[in-house]
Amino acid sequence: MNTEQQESYLISSYQLMASSVLLTTLPSHFTKLLQLYFKHKLEELNTIVDGDSEDGCDSLHNERILKYDKLDEMNIDESNYDSVLTKNNCLVKSIGRVVLDLRNIGFKAITEDAYAFSIFQHLKGKVESLAGDDYRTPVLESIKRWIQAVPLRFLHDLLSYLGDLYSYGNILSSFKSPLASSPLSYPGIDAPSEGLVRWQLRLEYFAYETLQDLRISKLFEIIVDYPDSSPAIQDLKQCLEHTGQHSKLVDSFISSLQHRLLTAGASTNDILHQYVSTIKSLRMIDQTGVFLEAVGEPIREYLRGRKDTIKCIVTMLTDGSGGNASAAGNIGDSLLEELNRDTENQEAADNNEDINADDKQAWINAQRWDPDPVEADPLRGSRCRGKIDILEMLVSIIGSKDQLVNEYRVMLAEKLLNKSDYDIDSEIRTLELLKIHFGESSMQRCEIMLNDLIGSKRINGNIKASKLQSLIGTEQGQAMTLNHLDATIISSNFWPTIQEESLHLPSSVEQVLSDYAEKFHEIKTPRKLLWKKNLGIVKLELQFDDRSVEFSVTPIHATIIMQFQDKTSWTSKSLAAAVGIPVDILSKRMSFWISKGVIFESGQAESSDHVFTLVDDITDSNRNGIAHETDGMDEEGERTVSSVEEELQKEMTVYKKFIEGMLTNFGSMTLDRIHNTLKIFCVADPTYDKSLQQLQSFLAVLIEEEKLEMRDGQYLLKKRAT
Template identity: 70%
Template sequence: MAFDLDIFDSLRSEAIDEILNSWGAFCACTDALIKGNGDLSAGSKLTPLVALLCKYGLRSLVEDHFLQALEETFKTNGVMVFWEYFEACRDAPPSEMLNFLSKEDWPQKVLSKALEEICLEKCYQEKCLLILVHAFQSHEENLSLERGDLDLHESSLISRYRLMVSALLLTTLPSHFPEILRFYFKKKLEELSTMIAGFGDDVCECQSDDLLINQQRKDSPRFSEMDIDDNFLEKNISKDNNLVKDVGKVVRDLRSIGFMSMSEDAYASAIFVLLKGKVNELAGDDYRNPVLESVKEWIQAVPLRFLHALQAYLGDSVYYDNSSSGLKSPLASSVSSFPGVGIPSELLVRWKLRLEYFAYETLQDLRIGKLFEIIVDYPDSSPAIEDLKKCLEYTGQHSKLVDSFISSLRYRLLTAGASTNDILHQYVSTIKALRTIDPTGVFLEAVGEPIRDYLKGRKDTIKCIVTMLTDGNPSGSGNSSDSLLEELNRDAENQEGADYDDNINSDDKQAWSNAECWEPDPAEADPAKGSNNRRKIDILAMIVSLIGSKDQLVNEYRVMLAEKLLNKLDYDFDSEIRTLELLKIHFGESSMQKCEIMLNDLIDSKRTNANIKASIPQTSQTGAEQEENDVSLNLLDATIISSNFWPPIQAESLNIPSSIDHLLSDYAKRFHEIKTPRKLLWKKNLGAVKLELQFEDQNMQFTVAPIHAAIIMKFQDQTSWTSKNLAASIGIPVDTLNRRINFWVGKGILAESVGTGSEDHVFTIADGMIDTNRNGITNGNSEELLIADEEGENSVASVEEQLRKEMTVYEKFIVGMLTNFGSMALDRIHNTLKMFCVAEPAYDKSLQQLQSFLAGLVSEEKLEMKDGLYFLKK
């Protein structure tokens, strides 16, 4: 307390005695009033004493003493008593404290009672303070002071008291009290949510007498608070509702003791916890139903109605003219009215924006965390993708999506254990899903980069891409919509639906269209990459870019098509023709010319086969010879190819039975007569042979490769062969025979034993030893098995083998360069070959093809590479 002591120098002793007597009486009166246990009668003595002390300029001393007395009393009778109510759970851990609060029913008993008592104490002290204020007012009115000055003094004194109350409580605040408040509001909101759900059941039963309809509504997975009639809710959830009254009284008491911010934080935290739980409940692992709108409806049904009723109870509902409110937010729907609320207050609108943003962010984080699974299920998970798109539009947290998804890709997909086919399917699904979220392609550019880099390092990437382009989804992995064949079909439909009369200057029109709808790139875009790459997300173009050039893809497709056509047992290739037409639309007719000739060869082969069989004379031979030759020739179908347009065919020596050789010669002779001067050169190791093996009790049919047929037919001549003799008779190496004959041994047709030499094996017909169950063959004569080439040997040379053969001519140039220069980098070798190898055959290979060839030379130990430079092997 500070006051001016110089005032006593000018006073007489009588005045000093009067001041001292008045001060003593004022202190005694103050103690009697504040500690009077509700008795305010002592306040009547306070007015003259205050007036006398103020007369001598001691007003500040009077105020300070009175407030100090209030503080000491409030600390004893208010603060200490208030915190004692919560002493029981002070040292309990959070989990145990929540159990204790639930068990003891704190929200209804302890918190309300403690707040009621401290507010009563505060209310009594404020009455005491008002007595002092009235005493000041009486003195100042006698001095004829302005009313504004009186009100200013009153508000200042009351503000000091309330600040003192808040300071006392906050300085002694136990750490667990905010958790108690959050628990209280959370429990009340859960009661409200349960109550609304109960209203929903009652409303459904009241609104319709049709029990079947009511049962269907209740059994629906989406039946919830959102089905409740708005008028019914507005009537039952208002400021007169008992639950709202209880909560409103607690909030009002907390505000009274200076805990306004703490109470708002507590019920805001409870609302957000409840909202987060609701989002998780509605969304969960269900990606096939949209949930965002359901969450927003729940926000209006529960927390907003609760807040509206609470504001009405507390008198906080200040309405405004939304045309002048100045609220601008992309989250704000029309604020003209809320269902069940009417025209909202500005505070309620702000709450709506906060809750909706939190819902968007929570659902966004939930979907981003499960984005890998969502994309695996795409397009069935399209609703989840749409929800995620809306959330990101509001939150703008696209970078969180990129970082999280790239981390998931590297941990779960881009690993040695994942097949290239699965990675490609996931990449296609990722492109489609992110195209929905971000049509500009900026985030796809960031997310797809690690996938593209990883796929470029896989040796079978090209083969898998071609398989997806031609066969759809043969392996059953991934969704059928991930097939690139569907993209080819969609591309063709778009081009067929275009008006070609208007496409004379299509490039100019496209350029003009791009200029009209130009927008700057997003801030997240990579400035090193041009925006033209993002204007149209072409899935096929992005997949082809993994390979490096379309020529490599076409070459791989040509090899795969040749393998497929050579292994066909009939002339049904309509699907191959359709696929080729689609590829011609996308890659151009010139690129697919050789493939088209290959299919034309099969068409011509079908026609030639029919002509040759029609030319068989019916009466030129008689008896058994005619029957044998006619039947055999009718069963022979040949695929006649133009060798200059097909990939190199794998040649393998093979001695076939003389009867079959005679048939081939007869067929070739008839072909020469029809197609003079062309002649046939048979590839005897290619094709398929249908066999019927006859045993004592059953016949079995097989469709096998010619080499398998040649092996088993040798056992017609003798029942036992050594591997060396059998290989020499068929005209193949022994190791090749040992691989191929395993098919018949595995079927139980042949038995294997060790011969005289350690490397010579003996094979015999296993009479009566066939285990039909073990080998998957059933008794009877109608079973036909079509076998694949289980050794993995193809009929056509692979692209790598073709490249190796074509590049062999440049090997001497490369060795000469490295001899002269010592060491060279890849790009330097590539540029040097382009510069000097201009004569036939001219060097026209890509950098990737050269790198593959050099890698082969390194593996053959002809070259070595270190720090990106190639050397001759020493």
């Protein structure tokens, strides 16, 4: 070993010993002090770069534009540009001297860790300040520009001052981030070093991860604000493409759903609207639907346990207010119309892709193919999964499209029977859309119901246009004529079961109905009308001493009040006998007129026979001139037609003896076994064609009736006490 080598060895040994001694004697808070120092310097640098700009990254990002693009502006901006660079260089030099001094005493690792920690903390604060709670503005590109303008520029100048920069030539000049889809760019830096490239990868990944975590933690609010929050969803999509942490999104969002949405306090409508928004939002992030399946399953499972789910889905699909009011589209459009537009647009896009595709593009697509993630359902391929639409996912909650169609048929019947005119344009449009998705055969009964309304309008016009009706009204001097009657004539075999209620109509009304039926028989021989007297809408005018008030009520309400034309006071029993309804039903119906101040009720509370008296002068609270009251149309949730559940119970009653016989022979059976056995043995009329969910609902009714009981997932006959 020569003299120079010995000298170098001694110096390095001395430095190692000195740094070891210093490290052992350092105060515990020294690292924290270093971090605070670099944090303060970075904030100072950020202030210099920001200047008067609110964006905080335009100054250095556009330095080439300022200096070279516009010669006529160069003299104006040159002084400000030089001032920024001078301040920046002075600041970097002061930091560089501190770093060099710390390196010389052997604190290189501590120093690099300190300024790295400060840079990442500063970046985290910048991401949080830019992101905030505003989901309507994209922030990812602004963050990436700020990274280039402040941290990367600082690191470039610092490494250059420390002598750590070196050009890596042609080999590393094509270096590309494995986390980015576009080549790296460095405004104002012609030849970035390998160290600077690695710093950019680290900073960008940290920014992706930080912004991703912020957006995932607020994903519930973001989806509530959809589609206004689409920019935030796009940012989240880009972050996940770089981090690949989709499972974090799934776990976090499911937890938010279970604590904030899937609770007894949330209405079924709110849950369904959030579910639809979730589908639309997550399809922007993952078009294959893999993670949507995982997130949507808890919602679907919860909704299956709610009794009004089917009704709410049908209402949301068909009602003009059922879709997302803030979504793009026409005001009053139903969700079904919105989905149909989306389907048409998607099909048009797919057709364009098929037309423009060639062998080269097909090869490119094949190279881009990725296998399904581990979260994917192995029974569903990615091709099949990509074709899932929102309507199919809503139907999957119910179990089958037949249940949805049946519920729609009941709701359509209810709506048509309560119409005061023959305007069914919106119903026809909805039916045509449903036929596209469910087929014409499934919607045949609904189509017949609408045709009944069209036929009723035509027949009604023919009857009123006849000369007979004017003769009848003139000769008999009736207070009512056929001009006062609009009839809805239905084909009862194709309509849901209609709730009937006994009713004695006034003689004048009975005469008009008889005349109408007679004229109908002449036009449509041999068909005859069978009136459902409790259905329909009656528009009547009540005249008081000082004014008249109009009401739109049910036939029962109209019949009750018309009894007071000839007699102003009735006991409840005599009035019930005159109207032809039970006393308890009369009391419920009479509450409507009492609430409007038209009828006054008197009598002892313990007495069952109350006295109802017509009020001569309507109360001030009801002095509104003409009041079209619809409150009496459907009191206390009463329906015009039987519900789907009631229809199902009637249809399933046929299989009751089969079920009891099977349980008598086999003792106990699971739901699946009962279902499969019924499908095997009930092949003749009536054929068993019910779903598993429908059978389960019927068995639940039998349990409530104490016909059956359930133990350990097995159904068995209820033992009667001896």
